[in-house]
Amino acid sequence: MMERKQRLETLRDELVERIDRYRDHKEQRAGPLDKDMEEQAIELQNDEVVDALEREAEDELRQVMHALARIDGGEGELCEVCEEPIAGERLEALPFATLCRDCAEPR
Numbered sequence: 001m002m003e004r005k006q007r008l009e010t011l012r013d014e015l016v017e018r019i020d021r022y023r024d025h026k027e028q029r030a031g032p033l034d035k036d037m038e039e040q041a042i043e044l045q046n047d048e049v050v051d052a053l054e055r056e057a058e059d060e061l062r063q064v065m066h067a068l069a070r071i072d073g074g075e076g077e078l079c080e081v082c083e084e085p086i087a088g089e090r091l092e093a094l095p096f097a098t099l100c101r102d103c104a105e106p107r
Helices: 002-028 037-072 088-093
Strands: none
Touching: 002 037
């Protein structure tokens, strides 16, 4: 369990750094767009990609923080739906998993 918690804490720190870089990028781009229409289109498209990457990192960070809270509460290896143990292989592949495979699959 401690190894998983360390992996999650490392992932949390990496995600926070990544989000900070995305936000820094957006602040640097806050100036006026390039005068060339083609360049403007590329700049806007790049900004949309950065926004999507930031949202994805924020979502993953929420999942990591939720998993860490469950570990701290002593429930980190139990499925939050059926309360059965989550397979070690699943936790190895997806350390922020809070659902067993059966409960995670869409019905």
